[in-house]
Amino acid sequence: MDEILLSIKDLRKHYGSKTVLNGVSLEVKRGEIIGYIGPNGAGKSTTIKILLGIESGYSGEVKIFGQDISTESMEYKRKIGYVPEIAELYDNLTGYEYLTFIGELYGLDSDFADFKAKRLMNLFGIGEVYHSRIASYSKGMRQKILIISSLLHNPEILFFDEPINGLDANSVMIFKEIMTQLAAQGKTIFYSSHIMDVVEKISSRIILLHDGKIAADGTFEELKDTNKEGSLEQIFNELTGFSEHKEIGERFVSVVGEM
Numbered sequence: 001m002d003e004i005l006l007s008i009k010d011l012r013k014h015y016g017s018k019t020v021l022n023g024v025s026l027e028v029k030r031g032e033i034i035g036y037i038g039p040n041g042a043g044k045s046t047t048i049k050i051l052l053g054i055e056s057g058y059s060g061e062v063k064i065f066g067q068d069i070s071t072e073s074m075e076y077k078r079k080i081g082y083v084p085e086i087a088e089l090y091d092n093l094t095g096y097e098y099l100t101f102i103g104e105l106y107g108l109d110s111d112f113a114d115f116k117a118k119r120l121m122n123l124f125g126i127g128e129v130y131h132s133r134i135a136s137y138s139k140g141m142r143q144k145i146l147i148i149s150s151l152l153h154n155p156e157i158l159f160f161d162e163p164i165n166g167l168d169a170n171s172v173m174i175f176k177e178i179m180t181q182l183a184a185q186g187k188t189i190f191y192s193s194h195i196m197d198v199v200e201k202i203s204s205r206i207i208l209l210h211d212g213k214i215a216a217d218g219t220f221e222e223l224k225d226t227n228k229e230g231s232l233e234q235i236f237n238e239l240t241g242f243s244e245h246k247e248i249g250e251r252f253v254s255v256v257g258e259m
């Protein structure tokens, strides 16, 4: 039987009078790669933060590994990895210092975290900056550090919020392969991004959040069957009722030209 690792029932979240999540329900099975998409401000990061226990004040039920996260211990967090959309790295630390620190937070022995982190950085092509301060890293290097830090403790579930921001095309190919291999090993991945062609290719299932609710949920093939448009980008435009890109672009440029 397919093991359900994550279940959300009737999740609702408000910020003041603004409703962000308005009754989201879903179940995620072990080994799935969920592409979690939706317009800016749809509530994708909010959902992920609730799942991680960072954001409270919601209604509904959230279970991870079968345990209600509002009542159970924090122990489940040891089995979770997270790449946040916006992250503060400790600029004064070196890659070595940061990654061994994160490894230790997750309960790894410092020498083992060092051994693992160094090889992962080498494999990601940034081994030469292992002992340089993060302040000197490029955007892509920082993103690679975040990805490595989310994986050091070999978690069961991964939450990736725009993980490939700043990665070059070759590194994106490596990252896609890493996701596929992790899922094949039974890791579960919750992947939120606006880069539709990557979501289309990598996800075993795509969930579209719109107006606080799930507007579509299925494989890319299923979404294609129920919507007349072809690419995921076109399906996204259709399901979110958006067709004014040309007109808005023209008006935008016209305002730019005003002097």
Ligand SMILES: Nc1ncnc2c1ncn2[C@@H]1O[C@H](COP(=O)(O)OP(=O)(O)OP(=O)(O)O)[C@@H](O)[C@H]1O
Pocket: 015, 020, 038, 039, 040, 041, 042, 043, 044, 045, 046, 047, 085
């Ligand atoms: N701490 C907060 N206080 C008030 N409003 C918030 C807070 N966090 C998020 N919001 C609001 O909740 C809505 C959803 O934000 P969220 O970051 O979850 O969207 P998102 O789908 O991840 O968007 P994007 O694609 O732009 O990253 C937005 O309108 C945002 O302004």
